[in-house]
Amino acid sequence: MLKLKKNIYSLTLWLVVLIAATPQIANAQIDAQLTQYWALPSYYNPSSIGNVDYIHITAGSKLQWLGIKHAPMDFFAMADMPFKFLGKRWGTGIMLQQENVGLFSSQTVAAQLAWKKKMLGGTLSLGFQLGLLNQTFKGDSIRIPENDAAHTSADDAIPKGVVTGRALDMAAGFSFTHKWFWLAASATHVTSPTINMKAGENEEDLYQFDTGRFFYLMAGSNIPIKNTLFEIQPSVLVKTDTKFWQGEATLRVRYNKFLSGGVAYRHKDAVSAMFGAEFKNVFVGYAYDYPISSINKATHGSHELILNYNVKLNLGEVNKNKHKSIRIM
Secondary structure (H helix, E strand, C coil): CCCCCHHHHCCCHHHHHHHHHCHHHHHCCCCCCCCCHHHCHHHHCHHHCCCCCEEEEEEEEEEEEECCCCCCEEEEEEEEEEEEECCEEEEEEEEEEEEEECCEEEEEEEEEEEEEEEECCEEEEEEEEEEEEEEEEEHHHCCCCCCCCCCCCCCCCCCCCEEEEEEEEEEEEEEEECCCEEEEEEEECCCCCEEEEECCCCCCCCEEEECCCEEEEEEEECEECCCCCEEEEEEEEEEECCCCEEEEEEEEEEECCCEEEEEEEECCCEEEEEEEEEECCEEEEEEEEEECCHHHHCCCEEEEEEEEEEEECCCCCCCCCCCCCHHHC
């Protein structure tokens, strides 16, 4: 059995640049790096679904490091809603993702379930996600430079064609939402699944892609400015695989529950600017990241666009939450 090791990554110059400039991002790229994480908590944490009486539909895309060939591209769609069962409030949802990174591509299809309980003036939520992760590597697109002493076309560690495989994937988390703040912690790829990749059923060579476990902590607040229509909305995101960590701090201002804008700083990686608009049950958000690491010599930055749409539900109770969605805190 042959493993798909880092020597395959080194075969493409752009990925060498990415690893040298931002190793933490290259290692964690299966989970998209979303600047507007505060609007998409259920992407990282399944407990963040079904918080309010709406069917909540989200779609978006992240184009990372424009100007670098084969840089990460993410497309995602999510939907969730609350429901009642045995007199308790629950949330259910689905999550779809497509990601392309160099010669790798992955697809995720997952179902989410969350249990809710009112306590301490807010709502505690416990969530679980079960999905299928599919991984593909385009071995037939590898180009080995001439006179490369480290690699040859006969290297058994390099697939000769397209190899693909899939594995069950799980995530879990908890969150607490209150009128004035929210807090969420979660783990993705809980079982650290190993994906066995092969070109066909009778393919002798078997390659493996190891998916590492990741932990996320998110928190935010909603602070009204007295006698004005403005609200200050700070938030933070910390993620780690226990070997390295990355933190991000965001400060947003919202006016009249309509227009919003803000800035963010991702530790040793990027600064960001973001803008959003809400109209009735629709929210549109855009974010631009400018890298502050040495990778800025090769890229024009990253662009992210999301669209949220809410459909009102009637669960037979008054919704005391002041906001249409916790994602638009």
